[in-house]
Amino acid sequence: DVKVTQSSRYLVKRTGEKVFLECVQDMDHENMFWYRQDPGLGLRLIYFSYDVKMKEKGDIPEGYSVSREKKERFSLILESASTNQTSMYLCASSSPTSGGAGGEQFFGPGTRLTVL
């Protein structure tokens, strides 16, 4: 079974704090993704990575950065947390569609971040 784990289920931080969200997958997937999920807005892509050391901006990258030093780990960083970053953060991984794997993304359980 593919497993995607996220470091915390719930996190409470204060405005201005630096926040690290960690994601680890155990299926040797090349692709990894960070989304935020908000009611009525669905999932919005923050950043993604097709390989180690690579990163690409998604649809809403402002206020976030990412790090991918190892294939299995993809970190989301909030340099200075703000209240409008209160949300559910989802990590996902997949194999490349070009490899015939189909592009299905496997999701972690999510981290519910509250910024006070």
Next chain:
Amino acid sequence: AQSVSQHNHHVILSEAASLELGCNYSYGGTVNLFWYVQYPGQHLQLLLKYFSGDPLVKGIKGFEAEFIKSKFSFNLRKPSVQWSDTAEYFCAVDIYNTDKLIFGTGTRLQVFP
């Protein structure tokens, strides 16, 4: 910009009723199509997917979806829902094998016994 529309935001049904959730996308080229489900307190999981071939695809738990290319649609159906189908359902599209998914805003389904 490409987008995915789910017009039903909240659907309430009684058990045994039939379900159809709409999904439309705005892109004329090659697409891979997905339906994901999120049960209360659980992570997103795949219900079914379409890449090519038979446009009627079957997924887990009795769900199916039909890809109609001319209508840019990929509607999800189930002939008889159960209380355990209460969840949020997301349609997603991978445009031209980019590996990135564009998600719809989701449909919250409540099934009452």
